[in-house]
Amino acid sequence: MNKRDITQTDRNRLIERLGENKVMLPADDAGGDLVVFAESEEDAVEVIRWAGEARAVINPQGLGARASYGHPDRREAAVTLSLARYNQIAEYSAGDLMVTVQAGIPLSRIQSVLREKGQMLPLDPGWPELSTAGGIVAAALTGPKRLKYGTPRDWVTGLKVILADGEIISTGGKVVKNVAGYDMNKLFVGSLGTLGVISECTFKLRPLPPEETVIILENGDLPSLKRFSRRLLDSSLEPSAAELVNDSVLTSLLPGEHDSFGLMIGFEDESKAVAKEQNQVVNWAKEEGITIREILRNEWAAALWRSLGELLPHARDAQSAEKVALKISTLPDQADSVVELVHRLAEEAGIEALVHGGPGTGITLAVLRPDENQWACAKELIEKVRQRIEEGFGYVVMLHAPSFLKEKIPVWGKMPSGLFLMQKIKSSLDPEGRFNPGRWAGGINRA
Known part of the structure; x- marks a missing residue:
């Protein structure tokens, strides 16, 4: 089936259900998808049921920054289901360190609200203003601070997901201690929208650390920096991030000439603890003859990590x-x-x-x-x-x-050993292969 096989009658039915302001039609001579903006879970359910009737595949999306991930099958009629307008904080319990958000809200907005209460969601993917809660979970997005804080699966306690038949299921819960039954949250983390449409996410939170610093070390000899990083990671120090970088990264982040390689080390904690850890790293660097290029604190440190994340390209640029x-x-x-x-x-x-x-x-x-x-x-x-x-x-x-x-190089490379199990799960939750067919490894459920 070709994408053009979505008929005018199909389009009219969709507009009748949702209204013209929620449906963006491709130009007559363009090959783009229909784009539908869901403003509620009910809207998303209507789109999914309509897609089943029209035999169209669904590409769930937030703000579209990671639309280039994977290798989606473009042989069928397609509709992009955007949750960018479904973007509010549904519930925030600062005392319980928990927040529930609609899937289309950007991470930058979540952090802004949490910051007022001295809290944070400890996830740091690049381009936070373009990274929605649902997208972060669906693509399992992380950044350098996963060293200390882990990945989305460590912070998601509950999800609401719309399945291929329009049923809305809830996984996990809105409390930290929720261990009954199977942990279904982890099934959807990193699934790239191939199992269902994530509509709501509940995260546990952390207090915002009062002090942050980043130390940039440089050396022309990469093995020296490797030994230093091992000394750091084997010590009692607790870095929030440690990244070995090449000179192109250094030049992009800091003006001037640089050695061939660098090591960026971050700490986040109480002020006294950070000062102690920073001094230890500085002393080790002097002891080993490694150049201390820069030490940045608080807003400047955060800006450097943000700039590192924004070196990664995204689909909207x-x-x-x-x-x-x-x-x-x-x-x-x-x-x-x-x-x-x-x-x-x-x-x-x-x-x-x-x-x-x-x-x-x-x-x-x-x-x-x-x-x-x-x-x-x-x-x-x-x-x-x-x-x-x-x-x-x-x-x-x-x-x-x-x-x-x-088209010339497989996106995923070597297939994971559990691919057959993933295919069975996909077939069980989405038997007709309506959600993002082909995008995940192995072209799971190409129709």
Whole structure:
């Protein structure tokens, strides 16, 4: 079925149910999806039931920043179901450190409200103003501070999800101690909207730390920084983040000349504790002959981490169209080798690459910026990286890439061992494959 097979009658029925102000039709000569803006759960249910009648697939979306994730199947009639207008805080209990929000609310707005009460949701994906609560959960978005705070699955206590038949289910609860039965929350975290439409999220919170600092170390010798990071992580210190970065990242964040590699270390805690940890790191750096490039505190420290996250391209930025973003997952003690590998291969190919990896998390992100005549080299670079990483039992996923490159290189690479189980879950919850067919690994449930 072609996307054009959504008939005018189908469109009229949808408009009758929701109203013209909630339905955006593609131009006659354009190939875009229908876009529907749900302003309530009832609206979303209507769209899902209409899609079943029209035999259209549904692409759930927040603000669309991660619309490039995965490799969605474009062979069927499609409707983008946007929850961007379903964006309020439903319930906030500061005393219980809990908040329930509608799926379309951006993280930046959540944090702004929580900050007034001295609290925070300890998740730090890039572009917080474009990262909605539902999107963060559906894509399992994290940032460098996952070292201390973990991932969305650690902070979600409850979800409301609309299934393919329009049924609304609730998972978990609105209290921290809720351990009865299966933990269904984790089933939907990272599912990329392939199992259902997340409409509401309940998170547990943390007090806002009164002090934050980030220390930027530099050295031309990456093994020296690796040894330093191991000393840090094996000590009693509790960094909120530790990222090995290449010189392209350093240049993007701080003006001036830089050594080949750097190590960014963050601390968040009471003022005395942060001062003690900072002094310890400074003393170690002097002892080992590692350059202390910069020490930033509070707003400046937060701004630096935010700038690091915003190096990652997103689907709403036209300038990101010709960039490639890779997420490389390995054992934590291999992060330095991954940073060095991508940096070296990109340098040999003459392709600009911004690379940073967590020696405590094993997550490395690489953003490639090839010129228009370098795409063949970029393809070869990605294939070399993937081969090396998969030989070591790691994974390389293309988070963002032009569609023509996705046609030449598999987005997901090596398939996870539990793929057959994922397919069974998908078939059980979405038997007709209406939600984001093909987007997840292995092209799960292509219709």
